[in-house]
Amino acid sequence: MKTCKEIAKEWKMSERSIANLCKQGRIAGAAKVGKSWQIPDDVVRPVDLRRRETTVENNGKSYRKKPLPIGISDYVRAQAEYYYVDKTMLIKEFIDRKPLVSLFTRPRRFGKTLNMDMLRVFFEISEEDTSIYFRDKEIWQAGEDYTKYQGKYPVIFLTFKDVKFDSWDATMDKIRGLLQDEFGRHSQLLTSEKLEEYERDYFRAVLQGTAGSVELTAALENLSRMLHKHYGIAPIIIIDEYDIPIQEGYAKDFYEDIVGFMRNFFSGAFKDNRNLSYGFLTGILRIAQESIFSGLNNLTVNSVMDTEYDRFFGFTESEVDKMLSYYDVAEKKTELQEWYDGYLFGDTEIYNPWSVINYIAKGCRPQAYWANTGKNEILADVLREATDDITERLFALLQGETVLACINQNVVYRSLTEEPANVYSLLMVAGYLKAVKKELQPDGAFMCQISIPNKEIAAVYKGEVLSHLLQVGLITQSTANKIAESLYVNDMAKLQTAIMEYMKKTISFYDAGAEGFYHGLLLGLMALLDNQYKIRSNREAGEGRYDIGLIPKEKKYPGIIMELKWARDLSERELQSLSEKALVQIDSKHYADEMRNEGTKELMKLGIAFSGKKVIVTAG
Incomplete structure (x- = not known):
């Protein structure tokens, strides 16, 4: 046996x-x-x-290839059974720098959990020879200065990626269960002669699930001390996705409970802990202002704005090229770039790894894979708190424009209500925006030109924007259906009715503003339609600039040009006259010439006039 x-x-x-x-x-x-x-x-x-293989179809030929690691966060399994993108040089960069506690902030599904499990397997003391999982990797080629660290430390590893519950009690039960499992991984401590009896009593209480929430706040501190005493070397503590329970607490009204618990939980683990060799944490946000890491002056933060470790989370261009070549789909690179490239971490161009592997695994069908990995709570929170100015800017971003914004890396969830402009910082660190240009400010913030990274994220915005408009009553499902149906069957009268319904509801919800305000709201609605249209705003055409143009992607749809006018305190008759004036301007300044020259035969011209909360649409 x-x-x-x-x-x-x-x-x-x-x-x-x-x-x-x-x-x-x-x-x-x-x-x-x-x-x-x-x-x-x-x-x-x-x-x-x-060793698993899968059949890849390309140009009528079948190839036997390793499968891609969709949803695999177990390092040993990922590198043995699947196509593995080697990120082991993260270990070398860490050993070269040797920060005591490192926090890596990256968007979800960018490989944080897999990388943390890789660190666990590399550093952890084990009865088996775990070096076999690294001998064919890049870190082993770096030499004995680095391989000598392999298998030398006890490791505490917790991932909070699945701590997503509606109540504090359920959240605490889940955390208690995670600690039970982790204490169980170190069950040799129960018989360790180097521990005191009170320490073994505490260990049994956690293991049996009888420890209360107050006792559990000291779990990391106590376990690290016991491991240090048992092995004679201080452990490494790895906490993956530390801020997911905090995000849930913000959304589900137990924010103060979870922040209070985490403050004590992490303080014992990382602040002045003599029983700690190194600490690693990952998350989306750096929550310094919550005092969770209060007084932790040895915390090194590595965000999407920093050049350190910039190539280890997500796929670099060379890694994507190699993967496309392996699966014999190199000709798909342009499409893949348009959909999943566009992130800039530090100075390195990064692709969304989750979406890349799904795209290749599913026959190179472009769609928003990242959007289907969970709720986009951060974007939903932003839309709930957005001011008129922010709403208009978000709609501009949907059109591929860049926006100037100050990015504060210390942003927290509750700062949305305290300072709405922080929405851009949240969206940046969560992966919904990229910095086209950035300039460090004296206060540590960055002044950035920001934009939407790629087609996938644009699709996520559209879905969330439409969901938000439906939720708050700015648009009904009936109105959304009317718009889609009218475009599909070229029913201009129905389209006019749908636009008027939307604008009247929207203007009643927000305070009416100047022409730019109406322009932004209408542009946002049109942005949801770009499966059928290329949308242009304030574009030069004929003898001037039209407000909004919808250029059909297929000849079966009409081209649409909208000219907007606004004035205060108009009567219905004056408002009708103003909309007619807008319609005349489309013809007099030849705004439609560009579309006709591009081959659009059928055109719909809309003159739209606003006054306060009133709107009239005249078609021509």
Whole structure:
């Protein structure tokens, strides 16, 4: 009979994975004797655990390729069974810098959890030889100055990526369960002669789930001390997606509870902890203002604005080129760039890794894969708190324009209500915006030219904007359907009615403003239609600039030109006259010439006049 350790070495897997397979009954003849599994000497490795391959179709030919690691955050499994983009040089950069506590802030689904699990496997003391998972990786080629750290530290690892609950009690139960599991990974401490009995009592309380929330605030501090005493070397603490419970607390009204807990939880782990070798945290936001890391002057923050570690989260262009070549779809690079490129981390161009691997795995079909990984709570929060000026700028961003904004890296969730301009900072760190240009300011903030990164994020905005308009009553589903149907069947009368319904509701909701305000709101509605149209705003044509132009992508749709007018305190008759004047301007200044010259045969001209909360649309 063989042990899990022996089988793990033969199959190049972790002992934990082998033990889990035994529990699941997937290893024939495995039997538990005491606390250990015994496995027959002649056991045959299950077929579905061998190095996996998948069939890729291209130009009528089939290729056997490794599958892409969709949703795989287990490093050992990812590098053994799937196409793995080697990020192990993150280890070298860390060892070269040796910060005591590192916080990496990146958007969701950019490889944070996989990288943190890679660090765990590399540094963690283990009975098995875990160096086998790195010997063919770049870090092993860096030499003994780096490989000597492999397998030398006890490691505490927690990921909060799934702590998403509607109440504080449920959140606390989940955190209690995560701590139970992590304490269970270190069950050797229960019999350690180097610990005091009160320490083993505490350990048992956490392990059995009887420790209260106050006791659990000291869990990281106590576990790190016990591991230090047992091994004679201070542990590494890794906390993945630390701010997800905080984001949930903000959205679900238990913000103060979760912030209070996390403040004490992290303080014990990282502030003046003599039982800590190194600490790693990942998240979307740097929440310094919440005093979660109060007094932690040894925290090194690495954000999307910093050049350090800029190539280790997400895929670089060379990594994408290599992947496309491997799957024989190099000709798809332009499409892939348009949809999933456009991020700038530090000075490095980055592709969204989640979307890239889904795009290739699903036959190179472009769609918003990132949007389907979870709710876009941050964007929804922004839309709820947006002022008129911010709303207009968000609509401008949807048109591919750049906007000037101050990006504050210390932004927090509740600052949305305190300072609405922080929406741009939240959207930047969450992956919804990129900095085309940036300039560091004396106060540590960045003055940036910002834009939407790519087609995928533009699609996310459209979905969330439409959802927001439906939710707050600015547009009904009936109106949205009318717009879509009218464009599909070229029903101009229905389109006019739908626009008037939308504008009247919108103007009633917001305070009416100048022409630019109306322009922004109408432009936002039109932005939702660009599956059928290329949308232009304030574009030179004929003898002037038209306000909004919708250029059809297919000949079956009409071209649409809108001219907007605004004046205060107009009567219905005066407002009608003003809309007619706008319509005349379209003809007199030949705004339609450009579209006709480009081959658009059918044109719809709309003169739209506003006065306060009144609107009239005249078609020609």
